[in-house]
Amino acid sequence: MQVIQAGTHKLLLLELETEVLSEIATQVGFQCRIIEGKRAVTLDLTATGRQAPLLLFDAADPGNLGWFSRCQFYVDGHTAAVLQTPFTVSNLRDPSGYVIPAGVRIQINKELPESFRMPAKQPVNEQIVYNVLFNFLGALLNSGVALCGSTILKPLAGRGDSLAPRS
Secondary structure: OEEEEEOOEEEEEOOOOHHHHHHHHHHHOEEEEEEEOOOEEEEEEEEOOOOOOOOEEEOOOHHHHHHHHHOOEEEEOOOOEEOOOOEEEEEEEOOOOOEEEEEEEEEEEOEEEOOOEEHHHEEOOHHHHHHHHHHHHHHHHOOOEEEEOOOOOOOOEOOOOOOOOOO
């Protein structure tokens, strides 16, 4: 990790290793394609051999109340940001525009404000990002991730016609 000075602003620059990110995804049970950019790393993830959709669900749906109470991660529906993490989530789509229910795209920001804190107010570093990514991917497979607010992201689990084609 490096600290970058940009005028009066300080930014933390994470030095994420793509091999470690790929290994984390594989350990949890995802097939991973990584695209590395200057300011972010993007992971296209597909749950290998999974019949059910990933557990990304609409928290506003009363039928999902039991899932909501068990969630460790919440996604802001307006920005698709995973709260208290440097992650942003989006749906993976097939060539016809349909949402792939066993896949997601996660973008990990490498440039963060110096004041950025992870869950439990931990200062950010690469090891903590790796640990939180491992837990987040596990939550998508096992315990659920809540999608809160009106959304640019389609829920993958729960009721409704959330997997309708893009118009």
